[in-house]
Amino acid sequence: MPVPPEVAVEARRVRAFWRELGLPGLIDVHTHFMPRRVLDKVWAYFDSVGPLTSVAWPIAYRFDEDRRLAVLRGFGVRAFTSMVYPHKPGMAAWLNEWSAGFAARTPDCLHTATFFPEPDAPAYLARALAAGARVCKAHVQVGGYDPADPLLDPVWGLLADAGVPTVVHAGSGPAPGAHTGPGPVAAVLARHPGLRLVIAHMGMPEYREFLDLADAHPGVHLDTTMAFTDFSERMSPFPPGLRPRLAHHADRILFGSDFPNIPYGYAHALEVLARLGQDTVDAAWLRAVCHDNALRLFPSAARP
Template sequence: MGATALSATTAEAVRAFRERTGVPGLVDVHTHFMPERVLDKVWDYFDAFGPLTGVEWPITYRHEEEQRVALLREFGVRAFTSMLYPHKPDMAAWLNSWSAEFAARTPDCLHTATFFPEDGVTRYVRQAVESGARVFKAHLQVGGYDPNDDRLDPVWGLLAEAGIPTVVHCGSGPVPGKHTGPEPIARLLARHPRLPLIVAHMGMPEYADFLDLADRHSEVHLDTTMAFTDFSERLSAFPPGDRGRLAALGDRILLGTDFPNIPYPYEHQLEALERLGLGDAWLRAVCHDNGARLFHLG
């Protein structure tokens, strides 16, 4: 199917989903926009992911930036993010400069920023907060760092005080990292119990452990990115016995998709959530209301 036909099919599928569930619009807290040369390297990484995991990972929405923004709007996404992250020092401040400019020209994008444990990190994070950043991204797997690095402690304190959420890739999927898993995040939350964190990918594959952290910390949310989809269920299935916990934490689960870096059409994430059978009210909360409340969308 060509790109135009695929987008039209997806737009219709999303409209049908919203009509039957009463979801007024989508708030997607986990979408990726970043400088072109950085995104190209990310796509190269996924193109080579087959040999690493034994599973092919084709990028469904490999389009120019303007077209990707237009697609999200066509899909009924009223707010989204520009998740970006450094893999080495002396990169985060530059990424933050780019994302601030992107947010300024893309008003439906929540101004996103990032950081890395390095000299000067508190300074540029404070600068991002003062310039209007509304969400941060930390990727412990790609960055290869411990969230408890001493250089980050003032950053976490600043973000906790400001009440600005950080989307953290801290689960060990799809490939474990030195500092992934629930234990580093548990130590971080022991020092900053009111830190607003959004656990990416529902903490895949340590779902239960991250649900436990959310039970203990009222400011911890989880995003649905790739969770429950056919693709992820083959790799790291969500435990059926914990499905009831999704309902109990229904006010702190947020829609995330990983657009554009997904190996299936956008609507499959929504259909995967619907087939959990948790009801339309739960879907409205997850796909719209929780994100709208967290980011004060009005």
């Protein structure tokens, strides 16, 4: 499917980035594919300059589903996710059904599931895992729930036993919620220390505290989604003093983009990683973050 000329130019920049690193492509652990009526509501929120952002947020890749897939593939993204998340009870089960269908017809998408603190959460998550879900999404901020809610305890237990990673938006950016921050996540890890968690957005803006959790728990990873970009640096700059810790966790940082819901080009999210400086990152770090770490966490992301 053809893409607009400006996206074709962007694709050349993206492909040049990973080719220079000697990679076969990219793995993006934080992309959003949703039922159309849900995605329309998400885009309407960003269009209205919602209260959580309070800044203009033009959607860079506002295309229909087929074209969005063509764009990612044109960038050389070999595997990606369909991050869905409920904002109220009764949504998660049907979102999981949609995600299962999307993964079935989209072989380069990692089968994604989600959950909400409700009595039937263990049952529908067990069904999703049995159906092949390889990654979960928990959006503490949008969902407005405590990840340590007792209703979720069996859910976390299922995920720990299955070794299935969960991408968790628990940081207080772009605005704090009732249960955002490292404390609730630490409470979950205290009960389920074997969990594999991927802290979205590097834990923005509580970068230090979420890096501390990664120090304490070998199953805690972080994704780069929107971090280090010019857009985010204006609101929640990553402290320069923490940059050496990025090298320390070179094996547990994963590239994520938030595609398509980003207010800048995809290449920028990659190029800002390289500009962190050779005193912080090198080509081996970039290869690990942009591909190898995710491949280790999601072996099914391997493509011929």
